[in-house]
Amino acid sequence: MSLPHAILTALLEKPSSGLELTRRFDKSIGYFWSATHQQIYRELGRLEQAGHIRALPSGQPGRGQRKEYEVLPAGRTELASWVAGREDPRPVRDPLLLRMRAAAVVGSPGLGDELRRHLELHRRQLAEYTGIEERDFSDPDLAEQDRMRHLVLRAGIDLETFWTTWLARALSELGEE
Amino acid sequence: MSLPHAILTALLEKPSSGLELTRRFDKSIGYFWSATHQQIYRELGRLEQAGHIRALPSGQPGRGQRKEYEVLPAGRTELASWVAGREDPRPVRDPLLLRMRAAAVVGSPGLGDELRRHLELHRRQLAEYTGIEERDFSDPDLAEQDRMRHLVLRAGIDLETFWTTWLARALSELGEE
DNA sequence: TCACACATGTAATTTGTTACATGATTTA
DNA sequence: TAAATCATGTAACAAATTACATGTGTGA
Structure with a gap:
């Protein structure tokens, strides 16, 4: 039940159309909850029907026409109660x-190459995150909201750091460095 | 496409019945690929139909009767080619x-409690992993197979370490420690 | 006017979750 | 013999993935 709440959060941060949301799920929100445009359009339909969001009035609606959504009070309430709940x-x-x-069972030709490939991907992601950190969170005096966003980004940084460290170690222990 | 390969791996390590597999997915294999018994039984059926595994001959088969599976050569080949492939x-x-x-958007009453609860859960998981490490991998001279299994366990330990560290930091930065 | 990017959607399939159903074996 | 446990399964649903379909607006 996380996708609808991810969408509500994104729309509260900024009302958007489906395609804009899709782009934002390719970065930012997507760094900890990814989603494709198919998932997003389907979920937007459900959220609208549930009365949690509404399409902003526009000229002529229809296929191919941009449709922007905003969160209704019921949607905000729903999100708040999800945040306050428990989830293991x-x-x-x-x-x-x-x-x-x-590989420990059936052998592992070529596994070293795959580990190196993953290492490179994680290094890039890590560089992207640290770039964002420098750009957006270098000011030491942050509001509570931004401290939370910084913590979330920090989790991304620490996770990518874990992967790069672990992969380097794996390569070294398997004699593949 | 990971579940069938998880099952093939588990069955190569040791031929088992569905319920035994379920138990092994509650630990060991399940530490990095979890599955419920419903998923496992369904997948065992598919793997059998695909000719990747077979049920060992037994007295009278049927509902409520234990049914043990082993991997066929085709299953081993399939697993090896999955291991050798690429996957981002x-x-x-x-x-x-x-x-x-x-929470940064709609507020966060009670979030501190939830973070503390997660911290405790991750500490327990970490303790379980380090216990396994001491029991099974304290010998410095390991075969290649066991070095790989140790690396996988190490990833679990490092991930849980990340979570405990990050959660403690989050609590401290939110003034909730 | 034609290609391309923008934009919204449908359909089919696979995977994962939740709840329930059924039979066999052991033991109090 | 009744309850508990072992063991295998079905059914219904929800979520995610993959592939495809359709229309709009803009600039070369």
Whole structure:
């Protein structure tokens, strides 16, 4: 039940059309909750029907016509009660770790290349995050809201740091560095 | 496409019945690829139909009767080619980070309690992993297979370490420690 | 006017979750 | 013999993924 709440959060930060949301889910929000445009359009329809958001009035609605949404009070209430609730951490589900475990059983030609490829991808993501941190959060005096956003970004940075460190170690221990 | 490969890996490590697999997915394999018994039974059916596994011959088969599976050569081949392939890291999807971002918008009464609860859960998981490490991987001379399994466990330890560190930091920065 | 980017959607399939149903075996 | 546990399964639904379809506006 996270996608609708991700969309409500994004729309509260800034009313948007479906395509704009899709772009924002390719960065920012998408850094911790990814979604494709198909998911987003479907969910926008559901949220509108539930009375949690509404389309801003515009000239002529229809296919191919931009449609911008804003959050209604009911949507804000729903989001607040979701935030206040409980939800256990999800168990990890990582295909690369699974593949390494499988490689221990059936052998692993070429696994080193794959680990190097992932290492490079994670290094890039890390560089992007630290760039954002310098740009947006270098001021030490932040409002509570921005301290929270900074913490979320920090989680992204720390996670990418974990991956780069772990992958480098894996390559070294497998004699593949 | 990871679940069938997780099951093939588990069955290669040790032929098992559906319920045994379910238990093993509650630990070990499940530490990086979780699955419920419904998913497992469905997937066992598919794998059997695809000729990747077979049920070991037994007395009288049927509902309520234990049914043990082993991997066929075709299954091993399939697993090996999946391991040798490419697969990009998945984008992160974490509800807690999303909730924190939402809390920055709609407020966050009680978020501190939830963070403390998660911190405690991650500490326990971390303790379980380090216990396994001491029990199973304290010998410095490991075969390649065991070095790989150790690396996978190490990823679990490092991930839980990340969470405990990040959560403690979050509590402290939000003045909730 | 034609290609391209913008923009919104549908359809089909797979994967994951939740709830329930059924039979066999053990043991109090 | 009744309850608990072991064991396998079905059904219904929700979420995510992949591929495709359709219309609008703009500038070369």
